Amino acid sequence: MKFKPTARAAGMEYAIRDLVLPAREIERSGTRVIRLNIGDPVAFDFDTPEHIKRAMFDAVLEGNNSYGDSEGYLELRQAIAEREKAKNSNSVGTESIVVTTGITEGIQLLLGAMVDNGDELLVPGPTYPPYSSVTRYYGGKPVPYRTIEEKGWRPDLDDIRSRISERTKAILIVSPNNPTGAVYRENDLREICNIAGEHGLPVISDEIYDMLTYGTEHVSPSRVSKDVPMVILNGFSKSYLVTGWRIGYVVFRDSGGYLSDLQDAFLKEARARLCASNPAQRAMVAALRGPQTHLTRMVKALKERRDYTVRRLNEMDGISVTAPEGAFYVFPRIDAPGWKSDRDFVLHVLKHGHVLFVNGSGFDSQYGAMHFRSVFLAPVDVMAEAMDGLEKALRTAR
Numbered sequence: 001m002k003f004k005p006t007a008r009a010a011g012m013e014y015a016i017r018d019l020v021l022p023a024r025e026i027e028r029s030g031t032r033v034i035r036l037n038i039g040d041p042v043a044f045d046f047d048t049p050e051h052i053k054r055a056m057f058d059a060v061l062e063g064n065n066s067y068g069d070s071e072g073y074l075e076l077r078q079a080i081a082e083r084e085k086a087k088n089s090n091s092v093g094t095e096s097i098v099v100t101t102g103i104t105e106g107i108q109l110l111l112g113a114m115v116d117n118g119d120e121l122l123v124p125g126p127t128y129p130p131y132s133s134v135t136r137y138y139g140g141k142p143v144p145y146r147t148i149e150e151k152g153w154r155p156d157l158d159d160i161r162s163r164i165s166e167r168t169k170a171i172l173i174v175s176p177n178n179p180t181g182a183v184y185r186e187n188d189l190r191e192i193c194n195i196a197g198e199h200g201l202p203v204i205s206d207e208i209y210d211m212l213t214y215g216t217e218h219v220s221p222s223r224v225s226k227d228v229p230m231v232i233l234n235g236f237s238k239s240y241l242v243t244g245w246r247i248g249y250v251v252f253r254d255s256g257g258y259l260s261d262l263q264d265a266f267l268k269e270a271r272a273r274l275c276a277s278n279p280a281q282r283a284m285v286a287a288l289r290g291p292q293t294h295l296t297r298m299v300k301a302l303k304e305r306r307d308y309t310v311r312r313l314n315e316m317d318g319i320s321v322t323a324p325e326g327a328f329y330v331f332p333r334i335d336a337p338g339w340k341s342d343r344d345f346v347l348h349v350l351k352h353g354h355v356l357f358v359n360g361s362g363f364d365s366q367y368g369a370m371h372f373r374s375v376f377l378a379p380v381d382v383m384a385e386a387m388d389g390l391e392k393a394l395r396t397a398r
């Protein structure tokens with residue numbers, strides 16, 4: 001006899017970490033695997049800026065080790081409000097901001113308050129998996145809208161329109177996108193906001209990669225539309241190199257009171273989970289208000305790594321990729337015939353090339369199929385080794 005877990009938990013999938021088990025098997029036999037599956041810059045050669053580390057250290061030494069407020073540390077929410085105003089011309093008060101344990105918790109709380117059985121969330125196809133899996137967890141249905149690979153993975157506006165139903169609760173935008181690296185243009189954002197406005201739907205905007213772009217500046221939908229109700233999720237993990245500290249935030253941007261009950265429900269959930277890390281929140285004040293010079297260095301290094309990776313991939317027979325304009329992922333297409341699935345391809349590359357990628361179908365079974373995702377966070381010499389491994393695996397008989 002075995003205890004039977006719930007179907008909703010058994011259905012939770014996260015392809016980005018699911019393939020670590022077969023990688024560990026190979027590592028156990030003494031072979032080094034280059035892991036390019038997880039989007040964590042701190043796991044590579046990007047280090048948390050010194051002044052941010054010091055602020056965390058000081059916050060602990062000064063005794064900020066108790067529980068904090070459920071909605072977040074007030075001074076941090078003030079700094080976030082200033083940041084939103086400066087970056088996106090988005091004027092929000094601290095009462096509209098909630099600090100969470102990473103965006104990840106923000107997604108859980110938001111969809112917990114938004115999605116009931118049978119409700120639908122329009123998500124980009126492909127997309128960052130938790131938006132789909134958490135929607136399913138709450139009995140809802142993620143409905144992917146097409147993004148057009150030949151046009152740099154920009155959103156297909158007609159497809160968005162055609163997928164709206166009576167059960168649609170919101171339209172999700174993730175720009176810069178994970179896994180495609182697409183940075184949505186202002187006219188596309190304006191059109192998505194118009195569609196949302198016509199149907200009385202809020203827009204959810206995940207902006208975690210907003211500072212990591214390579215030439216095309218990020219535009220927030222909150223800058224483009226001032227009247228469509230919006231829930232903005234952002235976080236410190238990537239831009240401030242604190243992935244393990246788990247601090248993010250959610251902004252309810254709403255002029256007409258349309259989101260007030262949703263925000264109340266969100267806050268009820270937030271109180272039930274107590275608070276985000278107290279000392280880490282204080283350190284994030286220093287992150288927002290202190291020097292930002294690490295970002296310039298980071299973007300420069302990432303651009304070089306992106307250019308190298310894209311060139312190598314496009315030189316390979318059977319692989320093609322559009323250059324990402326933001327974030328730190330490439331999402332190449334597997335053109336070579338004969339593969340059973342993208343997962344089969346990724347497992348083959350792991351076994352014969354000793355590089356760990358993520359299968360594209362983990363980001364959407366339709367729009368991600370026959371693709372794979374790689375980070376380009378590693379230094380060029382490591383990316384070179386990984387690309388050599390991929391080439392070797394492509395030459396190895398299946």
Ligand SMILES: Cc1ncc(COP(=O)(O)O)c(C=O)c1O
Nearest residue numbers: 039102103104128178235237248
């Ligand atoms: C689009 C997107 N949103 C959110 C997250 C998670 O962010 P956090 O570390 O703030 O939970 C990620 C992590 O990869 C991401 O790619």
